[in-house]
Amino acid sequence: MTKDDINELQDGRRPNAAAPCNVDVVQNRVVQRRHPGRWLVAILIVIIALQAGQGMANNPNFHWDTYFTYLFSPFVLRGVGWTLLLTVVSMAISIPLALALVIMRENENPILQGVAWFWVWFFRGTPIYTQLAFWGLFAVLFPRISVAVPFGPELLSVDSRWVVTPAVAAIAGLSFNETAYLSEIFRAGFRAIDRGQTEAAQAIGMTKPKIWTRILIPQAMRIIIPPTGNETIGVLKLTSLVLAVPFTLDLTFATNAIANRTYLPVPLLLVAATWYLFITSILMVGQYYLERHYGRGHDMPKEGVR
Amino acid sequence: MMSNSTHTLSVEMDSVHKHYGQYHALRGVDLKVAKGEICVAIGPSGSGKSTLLRCVNQLESISGGRVKINGELQGYRERDGSFYPLSPGQVSRQRRRTGMVFQRFNLFPHMTALQNVIEGPVHVNGERKAEARQRGLALLDRVGLAGLGDRYPAQLSGGQQQRVAIARALAMEPEVMLFDEPTSALDPELVGEVLEVIKSLVSAGMTMMLVTHEIGFAREVADHVIFMDEGVIVEEGRPSELLGNAREQRTQAFLSKVL
Numbered sequence: 001m002t003k004d005d006i007n008e009l010q011d012g013r014r015p016n017a018a019a020p021c022n023v024d025v026v027q028n029r030v031v032q033r034r035h036p037g038r039w040l041v042a043i044l045i046v047i048i049a050l051q052a053g054q055g056m057a058n059n060p061n062f063h064w065d066t067y068f069t070y071l072f073s074p075f076v077l078r079g080v081g082w083t084l085l086l087t088v089v090s091m092a093i094s095i096p097l098a099l100a101l102v103i104m105r106e107n108e109n110p111i112l113q114g115v116a117w118f119w120v121w122f123f124r125g126t127p128i129y130t131q132l133a134f135w136g137l138f139a140v141l142f143p144r145i146s147v148a149v150p151f152g153p154e155l156l157s158v159d160s161r162w163v164v165t166p167a168v169a170a171i172a173g174l175s176f177n178e179t180a181y182l183s184e185i186f187r188a189g190f191r192a193i194d195r196g197q198t199e200a201a202q203a204i205g206m207t208k209p210k211i212w213t214r215i216l217i218p219q220a221m222r223i224i225i226p227p228t229g230n231e232t233i234g235v236l237k238l239t240s241l242v243l244a245v246p247f248t249l250d251l252t253f254a255t256n257a258i259a260n261r262t263y264l265p266v267p268l269l270l271v272a273a274t275w276y277l278f279i280t281s282i283l284m285v286g287q288y289y290l291e292r293h294y295g296r297g298h299d300m301p302k303e304g305v306r
Numbered sequence: 307m308m309s310n311s312t313h314t315l316s317v318e319m320d321s322v323h324k325h326y327g328q329y330h331a332l333r334g335v336d337l338k339v340a341k342g343e344i345c346v347a348i349g350p351s352g353s354g355k356s357t358l359l360r361c362v363n364q365l366e367s368i369s370g371g372r373v374k375i376n377g378e379l380q381g382y383r384e385r386d387g388s389f390y391p392l393s394p395g396q397v398s399r400q401r402r403r404t405g406m407v408f409q410r411f412n413l414f415p416h417m418t419a420l421q422n423v424i425e426g427p428v429h430v431n432g433e434r435k436a437e438a439r440q441r442g443l444a445l446l447d448r449v450g451l452a453g454l455g456d457r458y459p460a461q462l463s464g465g466q467q468q469r470v471a472i473a474r475a476l477a478m479e480p481e482v483m484l485f486d487e488p489t490s491a492l493d494p495e496l497v498g499e500v501l502e503v504i505k506s507l508v509s510a511g512m513t514m515m516l517v518t519h520e521i522g523f524a525r526e527v528a529d530h531v532i533f534m535d536e537g538v539i540v541e542e543g544r545p546s547e548l549l550g551n552a553r554e555q556r557t558q559a560f561l562s563k564v565l
């Protein structure tokens with residue numbers, strides 16, 4: 001078999017390349033190049049890392065005993081649970097909401113476009129801390145929530161305190177703020193899809209909702225997931241601001257409270273940092289699998305022969 | 307083949323105009339394509355031939371005139387001299403009568419070849435997945451791609467992708483197939499395999515409208531050739547007449563450049 005034959009078969013260009021074929025791989029004996037520079041740099045970095053590690057591990061100012069006392073304390077673990085819950089629920093609310101905003105933005109109805117534009121403008125333009133504080137004050141500002149005919153009789157009415165609890169206020173604040181950022185990310189994702197995709201879908205008689213769910217969203221996901229993973233990690237850390245509500249069960253509040261009691265802020269900052277890092281790592285694993293799922297058809301070798 | 311009796315007509319265009327803002331892309335096109343006829347449009351780029359094709363399946367809305375398929379007005383209901391636009395759902399239903407093959411294939415990259423083919427039958431027509439799969443595999447076989455159903459578009463050559471696109475359009479069992487420069491984006495050595503597949507549809511009696519720069523192919527398969535320039539049909543006729551013995555000067559000038 002000549003080299004050209006092999007190339008042609010590997011390209012899979014032949015009309016009948018469907019038939020599997022075994023090719024003897026022609027390969028030179030390649031002697032690995034040596035990289036003394038790489039070794040030097042690696043050794044240097046290891047030395048620096050060891051010194052930095054030793055400097056922290058043996059440093060009495062870090063109070064490692066306190067760190068280990070509180071790392072798994074029930075108070076801290078409850079904070080981890082709430083922080084995780086706030087993050088996951090906020091993202092679970094803001095992702096579909098952001099998607100709805102994008103679809104409104106692309107709609108022909110100018111009122112829907114305007115509402116979506118205003119929403120993004122408002123929630124992106126005001127500080128999250130202020131938004132959280134206002135959600136916390138909701139029950140003060142609007143003591144009762146009622147469903148009524150405009151200028152007519154009241155149909156249903158409840159006490160705001162029972163609806164907008166601190167947890168609800170924290171989740172509302174975090175998720176509404178997040179939708180503004182997410183919808184811009186999503187919009188960029190949809191814009192990146194070739195117009196020909198919509199046309200091909202229209203040509204086989206698909207209706208608009210089907211085009212969104214079957215063609216556009218699955219393709220946009222590939223582009224959207226990495227920045228959305230970023231945003232999720234961002235929200236994880238934004239949860240530390242929920243004391244503006246005030247909501248007092250999250251991880252940062254828990255570790256701060258212990259630090260204030262023991263007068264040892266450093267080990268408790270380290271406890272909080274450790275858990276944030278841990279949660280981020282878990283989220284990154286999830287992102288890896290999502291990216292792999294939605295990358296199908298794209299991030300795969302251009303193999304001709306399998 | 308160019309019969310005028312209504313029941314044998316497939317596509318009928320009646321003084322169709324298309325404006326893009328200031329630009330007048332189609333300036334009153336009249337065209338009749340009979341059932342089973344192969345109508346090939348040639349002409350310089352920007353002459354409006356692709357626009358013409360895209361008006362047939364309503365990828366472009368027309369500014370004036372009428373487009374009919376099997377006698378049914380496309381995109382509108384006409385009453386008392388006024389045109390009432392159809393709902394998006396009705397437009398989608400009308401589009402199912404036509405299949406389109408694009409210059410740049412436009413396969414769905416997140417689906418395998420087979421999934422591309424059965425997407426319409428399953429998610430538009432509500433066909434059962436097992437049945438659609440059977441038909442899809444048969445269609446892939448028909449376009450010479452048996453065994454490649456599990457490949458993603460990125461794993462296929464241009465010619466293979468275009469053949470999947472043809473199978474995808476055929477899966478909807480259209481009454482008319484529209485080909486918009488189906489070989490223009492292909493490497494020269496891959497053009498032949500796509501033209502072979504199109505030729506096999508010709509012998510199966512499919513009604514087709516084809517925009518192409520392959521004059522030789524047009525001569526071989528067409529029943530009816532139209533030459534377009536600046537948004538009008540300058541000349542039309544049988545391929546032997548138009549390609550061999552053009553009457554109009556503009557047609558002669560174009561053919562002398564491409565032949």
